[in-house]
Amino acid sequence: MDFDFSPLIDSWRFLASGLGMTLLLSVTAVLCSFALGLAVGLGRLYGPVWLRVPLVFYIDSMRAIPVFVVLVWIYFSVPILTGRSFAPFWAALAGITLHVAAYVAEVIRAGISSIRKGQVQAGLALGMSRTQIIRDILLPQAVVRMLPAFGSIISVTIKDTAIAAVIAVPELMRQAETLAGETYRPIEIFSTIMVVYFLVIFPVTRLIDWFYGRVAHLGRS
Amino acid sequence: MKLDWSIVWQSRWLLFDGALVTIALTALTMIIAVPGGIVLALMRGSRFRAVALFATGFVELFRNLPLLLLVYWAFYVLPVLTDVSLSPFTTGLTALCLNVSAYNSETFRSGINSIRKGQTEAGLAIGMSRVQVFRQIVLPQAWRRVLPILASTWVSLFKDTSLVSVIAVGELAHTAMQIRSQSFRVLEMLTAMGAIYWLMGYPQAKLTDWIHRRYGVRE
Numbered sequence: 459m460d461f462d463f464s465p466l467i468d469s470w471r472f473l474a475s476g477l478g479m480t481l482l483l484s485v486t487a488v489l490c491s492f493a494l495g496l497a498v499g500l501g502r503l504y505g506p507v508w509l510r511v512p513l514v515f516y517i518d519s520m521r522a523i524p525v526f527v528v529l530v531w532i533y534f535s536v537p538i539l540t541g542r543s544f545a546p547f548w549a550a551l552a553g554i555t556l557h558v559a560a561y562v563a564e565v566i567r568a569g570i571s572s573i574r575k576g577q578v579q580a581g582l583a584l585g586m587s588r589t590q591i592i593r594d595i596l597l598p599q600a601v602v603r604m605l606p607a608f609g610s611i612i613s614v615t616i617k618d619t620a621i622a623a624v625i626a627v628p629e630l631m632r633q634a635e636t637l638a639g640e641t642y643r644p645i646e647i648f649s650t651i652m653v654v655y656f657l658v659i660f661p662v663t664r665l666i667d668w669f670y671g672r673v674a675h676l677g678r679s
Numbered sequence: 680m681k682l683d684w685s686i687v688w689q690s691r692w693l694l695f696d697g698a699l700v701t702i703a704l705t706a707l708t709m710i711i712a713v714p715g716g717i718v719l720a721l722m723r724g725s726r727f728r729a730v731a732l733f734a735t736g737f738v739e740l741f742r743n744l745p746l747l748l749l750v751y752w753a754f755y756v757l758p759v760l761t762d763v764s765l766s767p768f769t770t771g772l773t774a775l776c777l778n779v780s781a782y783n784s785e786t787f788r789s790g791i792n793s794i795r796k797g798q799t800e801a802g803l804a805i806g807m808s809r810v811q812v813f814r815q816i817v818l819p820q821a822w823r824r825v826l827p828i829l830a831s832t833w834v835s836l837f838k839d840t841s842l843v844s845v846i847a848v849g850e851l852a853h854t855a856m857q858i859r860s861q862s863f864r865v866l867e868m869l870t871a872m873g874a875i876y877w878l879m880g881y882p883q884a885k886l887t888d889w890i891h892r893r894y895g896v897r898e
Contacts, residue, residue, distance in 0.1 A: 522880025523873055524838035526852060531869045534859075538866045613743065620745030624845065631748060644755035652744055652752060659743040 476633030495562020520560035529553035550622035569600035602677030609666030697854030716783025771843030
């Protein structure tokens with residue numbers, strides 16, 4: 459068995475563009491799902507019943523359906539329903555965001571619920587409004603407690619972007635597949651891509667763990 | 680737009696078989712990956728540095744890779760490494776086991792570490808053997824912390840089995856995608872696929888919540 463890494467050297471720009479797309483998709487998906495997840499999480503905690511019931515249903519459904527299925531459904535079915543087609547990137551962003559936001563919402567709910575009730579009562583007794591209590595008392599502590607869970611959500615999101623290859627988003631996984639098909643060197647290419655993904659995901663999780671270690675005391679009460 | 684939902688009913692037995700393969704993959708992976716996780720967790724605590732280092736490397740590598748990449752990698756690399764051609768099912772199973780064993784090992788490790796050292800020392804001080812301490816003091820407590828996380832891992836795994844469809848394992852996602860491309864009933868088949876996953880996954884997610892409430896440890 460002999461290895462030939464020359465396709466990787468010849469086509470490094472092709473793969474690098476894939477890495478760029480992976481990073482772009484990861485960053486936008488993380489930002490969008492945190493924004494949506496925050497809204498859903500708060501809506502589920504403090505919203506009226508007619509809002510809470512569908513939100514719980516949405517969160518639990520996303521926990522039951524694979525991302526792969528969500529992505530494929532959006533990419534192939536939405537154009538049929540609306541009569542309008544869109545770039546695979548947007549389908550991937552929408553699918554990953556819908557999926558990850560449900561997990562973000564759960565983490566936010568668990569984080570806020572973990573703060574003792576007495577603190578809310580103390581705030582109310584002092585004459586603070588609900589918004590003030592959430593903003594000034596609950597969130598600052600809860601955010602610190604949520605950090606480890608957010609870290610794993612970010613790493614899951616980066617890993618999920620690889621699934622976008624299935625709907626032909628030209629990210630790292632897809633570019634690797636294409637190159638492997640053209641050069642018949644799948645072992646060299648996929649093994650190299652493994653190292654690249656590891657070098658992206660591992661430091662991100664480690665960085666968040668390290669940061670949490672430094673600020674963990676701020677979340678204790 | 681004309682929809683024809685009869686295709687879903689016509690292909691009910693194919694979809695049923697696909698769902699069975701999905702369940703078989705999930706169950707088999709867990710059956711292999713729970714002992715696999717225990718072995719890895721024990722290896723990480725080993726006195727021999729090389730063994731501990733190997734286990735740490737294994738866990739960190741397979742925890743920090745996209746599963747889809749692992750599936751492709753297993754598909755192309757395993758036949759070369761082992762010199763036998765494996766069925767897509769076995770290949771998919773291998774990729775899932777590598778991934779889930781790494782996750783489980785972290786679950787077991789943190790479960791065991793969460794039991795304070797003082798308890799082990801107390802057990803040893805009253806003359807219990809290391810095995811006795813582990814079986815009678817650590818394990819019964821650690822189990823309650825491990826079980827809810829294993830349940831969550833089970834649900835993630837159930838969903839992740841859809842990814843082995845890319846190497847043509849005939850599970851639910853692959854079956855539905857095949858019927859879609861043969862019948863051109865795209866919207867109907869994809870919606871049916873989502874609905875079947877939902878019907879199977881929703882009770883599992885709810886059961887997981889119940890296990891968390893019932894067995895979860897509150898600090």
